[in-house]
Amino acid sequence: MSTDRHSGFFLVITTYNRSDYLEGLLASAAALNPAPAGVIVVNNASTDDTAEVIEASRAQFPVPLIHHLLAENSGGAGGFCAGVERALAEGAQWMWLMDDDVTCVPDAIGAFAPWMEKYDAMVGRRYDAAGGPFYWQNDFSAFLGFPLPVRGDVFATSDEFATNVGCFEGMLLHRDAVESVGLPDPRFFLTWDDAIYGWLVSLQRPVMYVNEFVLHKVRAQRTIDLGIRHLNDSSDLSRFYVMRNRGLVGQYLRVHGRFNPLGFALGTALTAAKELVRLVGVEKTLRGSGRLIAGWRESRRILAATDFEPMPALRHKP
Known part of the structure; x- marks a missing residue:
């Protein structure tokens, strides 16, 4: 450097x-x-x-x-x-x-x-x-x-x-x-x-x-303090992608030999639970939970794909 x-x-x-x-x-x-x-x-x-x-x-x-x-x-x-x-x-x-x-x-x-x-x-x-x-x-x-x-x-x-x-x-x-x-x-x-x-x-x-x-x-941002962590407010768009992108997370774990099906399923459940707590605790509503379900369904499609390729490493140019 x-x-x-x-x-x-x-x-x-x-x-x-x-x-x-x-x-x-x-x-x-x-x-x-x-x-x-x-x-x-x-x-x-x-x-x-x-x-x-x-x-x-x-x-x-x-x-x-x-x-x-x-x-x-x-x-x-x-x-x-x-x-x-x-x-x-x-x-x-x-x-x-x-x-x-x-x-x-x-x-x-x-x-x-x-x-x-x-x-x-x-x-x-x-x-x-x-x-x-x-x-x-x-x-x-x-x-x-x-x-x-x-x-x-x-x-x-x-x-x-x-x-x-x-x-x-x-x-x-x-x-x-x-x-x-x-x-x-x-x-x-x-x-x-x-x-x-x-x-x-x-x-x-x-x-x-x-x-x-x-x-x-x-x-x-509206926020709540849970002691071990804080939760801020969110949006329906974020709620969809936080669940949908679990599929991409799983694919990257697979690429690097770190994917555990049971552990990942538990992590997905924790993700959904965190977002539900965010909805109820921060935004005082359950409206938006449908976007979590829609995102989860899309994540399953992504996770099932067999042709996933990670972003390629870049090389120094002369």
């Missing part, structure tokens, strides 16, 4: 019809010190004024601001796939991935710098919309195909925590990690894509959760 740890550092932002959030994020990205080498905004075929917001921001941006427009909405997974591919084409050495409903802490790149000397896959911390720490400390169980919460403060004795999942709201990746695993899988469309991507990276190299606050959540 380069001795200049800021060299080739790109932000990769995925957005869809949330120009108000995007405007705030771009303003915070423009204020980063040190500055990145460039910012790529993947516009998932937005129908609002997203294009105009990007163009207006470009005129005042201190580094190249690239508007990567997709012909159709490919979801967060497809957006990050396209964004990472574009970043690699632009010569990125580091790619900091994020959704549009966050803002950057001004010294975030400098905060990452010491960790970039040691690791090439990491997730920084986030503040929630109220300014407190945003909950994230999952550990992926290959037996269940399900992320388990970690009890207690993972930073109680160290400023780094070895994890085996990713989070595309703040994950930082070196191109070596990306090229060894391949691009994020757009077939997920929404949810599970980052968890599985982080797991795939962790099979080859460390993935670290580091005690550096680098992002602010700006979209307030």
